[in-house]
Amino acid sequence: MAQMAMVMHLDRCIGCHTCSVACKQVQSTAEGLEYAWFNNVETRPGRGYPHAWDEREATGAGWVRASSGTLRPRGGGRLASLAQIFAAPGTPVLAAYDDPVAEALRSRVAGPAPETMGGARGPEPVRSPAPRDSVADDAVLAHLSEHVTADLAETFSFYLPRLCEHCLNPACVAACPSGAMYKRVEDGIVLVDQHVCRGWARCVPACPYKKVYLNPVTGKATKCTLCVERIEAGEPTLCSDTCVGRLRYIGLVLYDADKVEAAAAVADPHDLLDAQRDVILDPNDPDVVAAAERSGIPEEWVMAAQWSPIWQLVSRFRVALPLHPEYRTLPMVWYVPPLSPVVDVVAATGADGEDFATLAAAFEQLAGPVDYLAEMFAAGAREPVTEVLRRLAAVRAVTAGSSGSSGSSGAGASGAGASGAASPGPTTSARPARGRRGGPDPAVARAVGLDPGELTELHQLLTKADYADRNVIPEAYAASAQALAELGCSLDEDGGPGMGAAAPPGAGPAVVAPAGGGPAAGGPAGDGPAAGTVEATRGGRFNLLGWTGRGRPHQLFPAPAPSPARPASPSHPPSHPPSPK
Amino acid sequence: MTSATDVLLWGVLPYVSFVLLVAGTVWRARRDRASWSARPTGLAEARLLRWGSPLFHYGMLAVVLGHVAGLAVPASWTAAAGVTDHAYHLAATWLGTVAAAATIVGLVILLYRRATVPRVRTATTRGDVVMLVLLVTSVVVGTWATVQLQLVDGGYDYRTTVSPWFRGLWLLQPDPSLMHGVPFVLGLHVVAALVLFALWPFTRLVHAFVAPVPYVARPYVVYRSRGGAA
Ligand code: HEM
Ligand code: SF4
Ligand code: SF4
Numbered sequence: 078m079a080q081m082a083m084v085m086h087l088d089r090c091i092g093c094h095t096c097s098v099a100c101k102q103v104q105s106t107a108e109g110l111e112y113a114w115f116n117n118v119e120t121r122p123g124r125g126y127p128h129a130w131d132e133r134e135a136t137g138a139g140w141v142r143a144s145s146g147t148l149r150p151r152g153g154g155r156l157a158s159l160a161q162i163f164a165a166p167g168t169p170v171l172a173a174y175d176d177p178v179a180e181a182l183r184s185r186v187a188g189p190a191p192e193t194m195g196g197a198r199g200p201e202p203v204r205s206p207a208p209r210d211s212v213a214d215d216a217v218l219a220h221l222s223e224h225v226t227a228d229l230a231e232t233f234s235f236y237l238p239r240l241c242e243h244c245l246n247p248a249c250v251a252a253c254p255s256g257a258m259y260k261r262v263e264d265g266i267v268l269v270d271q272h273v274c275r276g277w278a279r280c281v282p283a284c285p286y287k288k289v290y291l292n293p294v295t296g297k298a299t300k301c302t303l304c305v306e307r308i309e310a311g312e313p314t315l316c317s318d319t320c321v322g323r324l325r326y327i328g329l330v331l332y333d334a335d336k337v338e339a340a341a342a343v344a345d346p347h348d349l350l351d352a353q354r355d356v357i358l359d360p361n362d363p364d365v366v367a368a369a370e371r372s373g374i375p376e377e378w379v380m381a382a383q384w385s386p387i388w389q390l391v392s393r394f395r396v397a398l399p400l401h402p403e404y405r406t407l408p409m410v411w412y413v414p415p416l417s418p419v420v421d422v423v424a425a426t427g428a429d430g431e432d433f434a435t436l437a438a439a440f441e442q443l444a445g446p447v448d449y450l451a452e453m454f455a456a457g458a459r460e461p462v463t464e465v466l467r468r469l470a471a472v473r474a475v476t477a478g479s480s481g482s483s484g485s486s487g488a489g490a491s492g493a494g495a496s497g498a499a500s501p502g503p504t505t506s507a508r509p510a511r512g513r514r515g516g517p518d519p520a521v522a523r524a525v526g527l528d529p530g531e532l533t534e535l536h537q538l539l540t541k542a543d544y545a546d547r548n549v550i551p552e553a554y555a556a557s558a559q560a561l562a563e564l565g566c567s568l569d570e571d572g573g574p575g576m577g578a579a580a581p582p583g584a585g586p587a588v589v590a591p592a593g594g595g596p597a598a599g600g601p602a603g604d605g606p607a608a609g610t611v612e613a614t615r616g617g618r619f620n621l622l623g624w625t626g627r628g629r630p631h632q633l634f635p636a637p638a639p640s641p642a643r644p645a646s647p648s649h650p651p652s653h654p655p656s657p658k
Numbered sequence: 659m660t661s662a663t664d665v666l667l668w669g670v671l672p673y674v675s676f677v678l679l680v681a682g683t684v685w686r687a688r689r690d691r692a693s694w695s696a697r698p699t700g701l702a703e704a705r706l707l708r709w710g711s712p713l714f715h716y717g718m719l720a721v722v723l724g725h726v727a728g729l730a731v732p733a734s735w736t737a738a739a740g741v742t743d744h745a746y747h748l749a750a751t752w753l754g755t756v757a758a759a760a761t762i763v764g765l766v767i768l769l770y771r772r773a774t775v776p777r778v779r780t781a782t783t784r785g786d787v788v789m790l791v792l793l794v795t796s797v798v799v800g801t802w803a804t805v806q807l808q809l810v811d812g813g814y815d816y817r818t819t820v821s822p823w824f825r826g827l828w829l830l831q832p833d834p835s836l837m838h839g840v841p842f843v844l845g846l847h848v849v850a851a852l853v854l855f856a857l858w859p860f861t862r863l864v865h866a867f868v869a870p871v872p873y874v875a876r877p878y879v880v881y882r883s884r885g886g887a888a
């Protein structure tokens with residue numbers, strides 16, 4: 078099946094809240110939703126919004142793996158959940174959502190008290206929304222040692238924009254007793270049917286990201302819709318469209334619906350990240366393409382999946398990580414963890430934070446920041462985080478043009494895991510020679526398991542991606558009845574992940590056949606989609622919207638003809654020329 | 659024997675109430691699904707709710723079951739099943755008392771919460787107030803009737819008056835004379851309940867009709883197609 082997903086490149090977030098405000102003004106203006114920010118930006122380490130939302134044990138959120146190996150919502154199975162229906166325990170109270178700004182400002186503007194706040198008059202604010210006094214309340218810090226905590230509070234901070242994760246294994250949907258919440262077959266967007274919602278409020282505590290909001294005026298649950306009407310029209314979400322840092326990427330991934338449940342139920346939380354990556358299929362694999370077509374996914378969608386920046390960042394370059402994979406909901410908003418605050422911590426020790434070898438070595442030693450990011454994005458496993466940070470440091474080296482000499486520091490960097498060979502000390506004095514002009518230092522690229530061309534591509538995608546590169550969104554389609562029937566089967570099987578169309582079991586193939594594992598561990602799979610492949614598999618049509626600027630699709634640059642063939646979407650022209658290979 | 663008041667209260671009111679209950683529910687289901695909700699208030703206050711609501715609801719569900727048993731099942735059936743009158747009364751009275759106590763304690767907590775927690779208070783509609791007044795009347799008068807008649811006065815056999823009357827209503831053979839002379843408190847309880855039923859579809863009580871029973875047999879994750887085919 079296909080899933081619309083998002084990646085956020087956290088290094089670029091300046092914490093301006095433009096996204097939140099754009100979202101607020103359109104999506105949650107209803108009376109009763111004053112407190113709700115479908116998109117919020119929080120400072121981490123920090124208290125979060127709502128307070129300590131990632132304190133999952135306390136709120137009965139996400140899924141737990143029973144000793145039998147099956148999953149059950151942490152808030153309780155079906156009967157246990159119904160037994161608690163009369164007072165949905167674990168629902169955060171309004172104060173945990175931070176008193177809305179109007180309340181916080183009341184004493185200063187001395188105006189009349191706002192009459193409505195969740196349908197009621199609010200109290201005086203007791204805490205300010207400023208991050209300063211909230212570090213101590215950080216739920217992730219509670220997992221780390223005291224010594225680390227004190228260090229981190231002093232030196233380390235970044236912004237974390239959050240919205241509904243449109244999970245592959247949504248705990249909110251599982252907890253909804255009325256069946257009002259559902260995941261869309263076509264694009265995986267998780268929605269609430271307002272006419273079926275009865276206000277049982279079980280979804281609110283069940284979501285580990287606390288991204289379902291009850292409207293006390295209507296008595297119904299509401300949430301981020303991923304701006305569904307915009308996405309259907311091929312437009313990015315408001316938060317993405319307005320983002321000042323241009324750090325949000327939106328695109329499709331193809332995934333294997335039959336693998337979801339097993340992936341969410343792997344025993345060791347440290348394996349969850351790889352399991353989640355494995356659910357995502359390689360859109361360039363002919364088997365995957367064939368299976369997608371069989372299940373009724375249109376050509377344009379398969380193409381969009383092939384050009385998806387999400388697939389590039391998550392599966393090919395493996396630099397995007399899920400937020401708290403240990404909740405086992407398989408969240409589909411991914412994050413490129415922030416390198417800058419880590420560099421700041423390194424620089425604070427007097428070392429050269431711009432030097433690749435220095436940084437690569439520091440990641441192995443640095444406790445606080447890496448541990449914190451590991452708790453946040455990898456269920457506490459350090460390796461996936463250091464792997465990403467090293468790639469980001471390599472990208473940074475390309476930008477700086479000082480990517481380490483091929484001498485001592487290069488050797489240190491390319492040594493297995495740069496295991497302490499290059500300590501921060503010695504390399505600082507000798508500022509390495511500049512890499513080849515316009516291209517990355519091959520030693521640095523090799524040190525992070527990429528070839529120089531790939532590193533250039535990653536650099537391009539992370540630092541210079543334009544609108545059309547960041548947003549590859551095909552227009553909506555509706556799954557045909559026949560495709561749905563097949564889907565229904567595959568989902569309705571005993572122990573299958575969910576309920577689809579009512580179809581007689583036993584007939585029809587799986588939605589998307591498994592394609593033999595995900596990207597090979599350690600090294601990303603070959604080149605990105607080549608224009609030639611697209612031409613061959615897509616009947617000669619070319620999607621300009623999804624063109625990332627690589628290759629020379631002949632439709633765009635016909636050899637003899639002087640003018641380009643009809644552009645699919647003139648409003649989003651690719652901005653940069655094909656990179657030389 | 660049967661006065662005009664009797665006919666009105668025990669012959670007409672039940673049917674008016676029933677028609678309003680059914681027609682109102684159908685109307686609501688067709689025209690106003692968007693507001694069909696339990697209207698939860700956990701966002702405003704959690705501690706009192708956590709005690710009050712389960713106490714009230716579990717108590718109330720037991721009370722409803724008790725009423726079904728007492729009103730719908732003829733005395734001859736239980737007798738045939740070998741339950742003596744005495745055993746029946748003992749069970750009904752004591753189980754009923756426990757259920758009523760839970761209901762009342764829960765209701766008191768919920769009402770206290772509604773009155774004193776500002777956000778819950780503001781979220782209370784006029785419909786809620788009317789509903790709560792009728793609900794409290796039914797519950798309190800009903801409990802009072804039980805205590806008065808069964809415990810203090812030493813027993814009143816409603817299974818020869820109220821119950822046959824109630825079953826007659828369903829068989830379209832209303833017999834108001836059966837209700838002539840029932841103790842005042844018991845009559846008041848029945849009338850309050852009938853009025854509550856009449857207004858039921860227009861209040862938040864409709865949530866009781868959509869109790870999510872199918873959930874127990876549903877796969878956890880629900881998928882739907884954009885085309886609406888699922
Ligand atoms: C059997 C299925 C029922 C379920 C699942 C159910 C569930 C709920 C829920 C979730 C609430 C909201 C609690 C809150 O957050 O404020 C509620 C409130 C309420 N329910 Fe029910 N209920 C059921 C049956 C009933 C029945 C049979 C009655 C009455 C005869 C009833 C009377 C009420 C009242 C009066 C409230 C409002 C309480 C307050 O003042 O806060 N419910 N119910
Ligand atoms: S993040 Fe979104 S999809 Fe996932 S459990 Fe929460 S509300 Fe549901
Ligand atoms: S608009 Fe972009 S840069 Fe600004 S807070 Fe939101 S995500 Fe960060």
